[in-house]
Amino acid sequence: MTNSNAANDVSYLEYQGKYKGLLSWILSTDHKRIGLMYLYSMGVMFSIGVLLGLAMKFELLAPGKTIMSAELYNATFTVHGVIMIFMIVVPGLPAVFGNLMMPIMIGAKDVAFPKLNLMSWYLYVTGVVLVLIALLTGRGLPDTGWTFYAPYSFKTGTNMLPAIFGAFVLGFSSILTGLNFLVTIHRMRCPGLKWSKLPLFVWTLYGTAWIQLLATPVVGITLVLVALERVFGIGVFDPALGGDPVLYQHLFWIYSHPAVYIMILPAMGAISEIIPTFSQKAIFGYKAIIASTMAIAFVGYLVWGHHMYTAGMSGTAQYYFSLLTFIVAIPSAIKVFNWISTMYKGSINVQTPFYWAIAFIFVFMIGGLSGLVLGSLATNIYVHDTAFVVAHFHFIVFGGTGFAFFAAMHYWFPKIFGRMYDKKWANTGLLIFFIGFMTLYSPMFVLGMQGMPRRYYDYLEQFHSGNILSTFGSWILVTGLVIIIVNLIRSARSGPKAEMNPWGSKTLEWTVPSPPPLENFNEIPTYDENEGPYNYK
Amino acid sequence: MYSSEITQASNFVKGVDSTFVLILGIAFFFLIALTVVMLYFVFRYNKKRNPKPTQIEGSVSLEIVWTVIPFILTMVMFYFGWAGYKPMRNAPKDAMEVTVYGRMWNFSFEYGNGMRTDTLYLPKDKPVKLNLKALDVIHSLYIPAFRVKQDMVPGMKNNTMWFKPQREGEFELFCAEYCGLQHSYMYTSVVVMPDSAFNNWYSDTAQVVASANVESPAVSGRRIMQNIGCFACHSTDGSKLVGPSFKGIWGHTQLVQTGREEREIIVDEDYIRKSVYDPNADIADGFNKGLMLSYEGQLSDEDVNLIIEYLKTLK
Amino acid sequence: MSEEKNHIVPYRVYILVLLALIALTFSSIGITSIELREYTVAAALIFASIKSFLVLTYFMHLKYDKPYIRAMVGFVFAIFVVVIIITFLDYLYRT
Amino acid sequence: MEETLHDGHGHYDAEASKIGMWLFIFTELLLFGGLFIIYSVYRFLNPDAFHLAAGELDVTVGATNTVILLVSSMTIAMSTSALRYKNKKLTLGLIGITLLLALGFLINKYFEWGLKFEHGIWPGSEHLVNDMSQGEILFFGLYFVMTGLHALHIIIGMVIMSVAAVRILKGTVYAERAAMLDNAGLYWHLVDLIWIFLFPLFYLIT
């Protein structure tokens, strides 16, 4: 298909097809426009999530009531958790950067099913709207925590149904994105781009897509059952009718543990692109990184029970889950070692994305290593459901996925918008953000060890100092965040024009103009024997 | 760390804390070592210092090394974690048994002699086995100083935990599983006392229960309500918590929902009795159904009479 | 794609498969009506597995598809079985 | 939604839409998989009650429905061959038979459920909650959810097959572009596949 059409003379940002204005976006099946639409809708939700997080920290500034009632606090962490997990970090990198970059990285003009891709976005928005409906209508905000544990989730008098249904629809959106990516990666790689030459980001999307496909339906049906339980009282998880609440937890975590790897794998993929680019050096242990990606995806499916050590499982199950939890930590360790080795004898060009990448490695290590404390039975019993867990997952979810998201944002920004951001402001923002992050979450480890349970609206006096420090950190963090985001928004509008390949990278997306034309390539590229995504010779 | 202040408050502290220290040690070693190496590389192989990169594709022997070493370390951590946890599973046969009821949002403890308290009193150095009974949703009994935690799952068989307190004093006991509105107020304490003091207390209070009528009925009523936790949901000062306030409740007219129909009733003995034994039959206007559970089998007729006497006094 | 055209499955194959499936259905009804106690479940599941194998290979064309599709299907069933087994590590050993 | 499984950009990749369909089938399998996990756990915990409750179900009705589904599976499979033999009439005829059989299945199910309702058994019904053991409540809860969800899939399958039939009639699906019909067939076989497990689990293991 070499009909070099007019469409390819302008970038995807300017192209006007059948429709104009807003319609040309929300009816577009172009993977890049869909990616941007995800970015913007997530940006909105993310701001809400951050504000809720800040509100919680404000409440925890002092014991007793500070700014909100207990009822509101419970709703706040529920909505905060649901937004952050189901709307930001689970779809996050795949839906935004997977859509924006993956087809170009494999030399394709679009994903395999563009219409389905657009439909996934609509489902995403529908899910968001449903959750918002849960907030705005009915009496009582949803207040179960993002885990919807039975039997509380069908006992509480609050407006759970729309929220549960929203989470279900969001899951469906995520499944369809995964399906689309799998077919695209299988069928649409350009000639010569063998599996053994795929960029690592694409590999992680591939692994992620499988988890999305195989894990999400389980939580889907579980949520449907909770809804049916509320409406009809069918008695699947209700102990009064013979059900077993622990079975609910099994099913929930069969999805939600793999989901944490849905969050982290693409983040690791993005880091695996950034480090070789700025080191100007082949990635160390390409095959080992792929193997560890697949190992995480696979073994990650089998360790869900480590969230339930205290729930009354059998000793056999506890033994097994603890053992496998430790095994699944090894592939992550392999990745860290490979990233650091890639820097060895490189020629490192320290730019903003690279700063983000090393900050990522640092906080990811803290998050991951604290995961080991949680994976071990004796210590988990002690700190389970305390602030220690909250610290663990903020370090690894927000420190891992969030930092990688910003790393990817600063890395692909010139490609996406065709403009460059102000590097000084970007670095300043990062520094403040990082300091705030450490101040916000480190004290929570200590609070957990002192025994402060999580989801606590009020606390005893001995937990006060840790909470003050932590709240203080949240203000620093947000200052940094505002600097970063304002800088990005301003630069997307009026930054200096970016070159085609500002970082000297070797993957395919840097061989097309910035921003890319509508159909990406005039002619589908071909890879020959000696080329590779990290061939910096 | 917290543990240093109250070392060995229970027989499990040692196993848990040594595992903690082991894992933290390994973690800090890797965190610091890797961070230092990473920063050194960034500095040493900076573009300015090292303009030409050396291409290295990988190294099989290194990959094996850094797979095997973490594997061994994780297995060590796993082993200590399991070894520290295993004793928590098997309570000794001679352990003293206490039944714990968890409900929204308080704990109550029932001893062998039928006595009920809202605080857990225990003798030092005697193993104790707690039989956990959750009455509504999942709660979790957590005593940080003892390093123990166990979810209380409604309907679950053999829901137990055990430990041996080894230090006198008062320790916090929290509910660690989110259980609704007042989850963060669902805490009480464990009081560990020397054997003799415990025995005194144990027989002493039993006497008070037996001769409860020595106190004025209203005072006993209040104590019963305190112990069983009515005040988690009902205030006596007119403020609205989960349930209606008890202030001025006696004899006042109340709008209630019975089935589908609304009607007005006057709060009398029968109504209060019914509210305690079958709370969902009449729902006070403006409150949710299903939150208050029946106290059938937990409060005797006698107890309810005392409660009524107390409620009468709340003008 | 040309390869696809070569594989028009003759009607006869489908009819034979159907007959086999119906026969299996009735034998599974037969076998479960005898008293086998705990083996009843096993017997019924074995028959169901054979039937689903037939449906997958012939009706769903796995026999004529590329091997990687077969591998994926096998993988998905395997992971499901593993998840069930792990869940039962809890329920089988509860005290 | 199967509609969207097809590439809008005009180029035709049968294999892509085939694996797309397979991947979708995987998610459906795991959707039911979750229910099968619940079923097996509760069966393990309440063997006697499940035994008793399963006795309430009519094996004849279940067996009839099994045969109906198996035959319909064959007819839809044949239709894909017929399309490739370029026998449009036979193709449409076979799809028609499949649809009729599917309808038959639903009618059967309607009467079966209706009978249960008459006996006062439906999710949350008083008879169920007050007079039956906990195991039986669980059994019937699962019975209604699983067969209900399955029936929903039958309806979706019928819609997809109808769309395929219309497309064949219009001539946009033909021997060289058979993916749409193939996918409808695959979906229908999935529905069959699930029933193959539902039938023994609910009707036979008594």
Ligand code: HEA
């Ligand atoms: C991005 C998401 C993400 C990721 C990647 C992880 C990764 C890990 N998690 Fe985490 N986890 C969450 C998100 C995540 N987690 C969330 C959201 C929760 C809470 C849910 C809730 O209850 O609300 C949670 C809760 C949670 C628990 C339950 C806590 C509880 O409630 O009691 C446990 C227990 O085992 C656990 C363990 C682990 C482990 C062992 C890893 C490992 O994969 C980590 C591996 C990484 C490393 C080990 C670091 C890098 C390696 C080195 C520096 C080399 C040296 C290493 C060795 C020698 C081994 N996590």
Ligand code: HEA
């Ligand atoms: C992605 C996940 C994520 C993120 C980013 C955050 C961000 C924040 N979180 Fe939290 N949090 C959760 C996930 C997350 N959270 C979850 C799952 C729970 C558990 C809920 C439950 O118990 O049910 C929880 C619970 C939780 C609690 C505990 C409630 C309790 O147990 O009592 C607190 C307490 O203060 C808190 C605070 C904060 C604060 C102050 C912020 C923020 O204000 C910090 C600001 C964030 C940033 C500055 C940027 C991060 C950037 C990205 C993530 C990428 C951006 C991507 C796009 C724009 C597309 N969160």
Ligand code: CUA
């Ligand atoms: Cu009880 Cu939290």
Ligand SMILES: [Cu+2]
């Ligand atoms: Cu997990």
